[in-house]
Amino acid sequence: MDEITSLADTSMIEKAAEIVSAYVSNNSVRAADLPELIASVHATLGNLGKPAVSAEPQVETLTPAQIKKSVTPDAIYSFIDGKPYKTLKRHLTKHGISFEAYRARYGLPVDYPSTAASYSAKRSELARTLGLGQVNRDRSEAARSASRTSKERRKEEAATAE
Numbered sequence: 001m002d003e004i005t006s007l008a009d010t011s012m013i014e015k016a017a018e019i020v021s022a023y024v025s026n027n028s029v030r031a032a033d034l035p036e037l038i039a040s041v042h043a044t045l046g047n048l049g050k051p052a053v054s055a056e057p058q059v060e061t062l063t064p065a066q067i068k069k070s071v072t073p074d075a076i077y078s079f080i081d082g083k084p085y086k087t088l089k090r091h092l093t094k095h096g097i098s099f100e101a102y103r104a105r106y107g108l109p110v111d112y113p114s115t116a117a118s119y120s121a122k123r124s125e126l127a128r129t130l131g132l133g134q135v136n137r138d139r140s141e142a143a144r145s146a147s148r149t150s151k152e153r154r155k156e157e158a159a160t161a162e
Helices: 002-026 031-046 064-070 089-094 099-106 117-130 141-147 150-161
Strands: none
Touching: 002 031, 089 099
16 A cells, blocks of 8 residues: 555656646746745645545634623734734735635624724824815914925024014
C-alpha cells in the first residue's frame, strides 16, 4: 500500500514539475515565487479528484445580545478579532471584505453601524465648526478663522499689536 501511495506522489510531483517548467518557460517568474508556485500546482493536482468545497459563505448566527454588546458609544467591536474600532472600514479592508459582506456574514441588521457614535458626533461637530456643507451662506466666525492661513493670522496679529 505504501508503494502505491509513493508512486502516486512521485507521479504527481513529476506532473507538477512539468506544469511549472512549462509555465516558467513562457512567463517571467521571480525566483522567490517559485516554491509557492510549485506548492500551489501540487496542491491543485492533489485536489483534482476530490469534490469542490462550497463557495457559499457561512453565516455565523449571533444572538441579539451579542450584536447589542458589540456596539458601544466609543467603539464598535469586530466579530472577526473581537477588538474595538472607531470605524470598521479600514479593519474590514485589511481582511479583504466589504461592510455589506461583513454584515451578511454575521447576519447583522441593516441598521448596524459601521462607525462609533462618539466618533461620528466628533466628526460632525468638526464639520459644523469648519462650515462644511454650507453652500453660498455666510460662514461662522469660527469657520472663517479656521480657514485663514497662518500667514494671514500673523498679519492681523501684527496689525492689532501696532
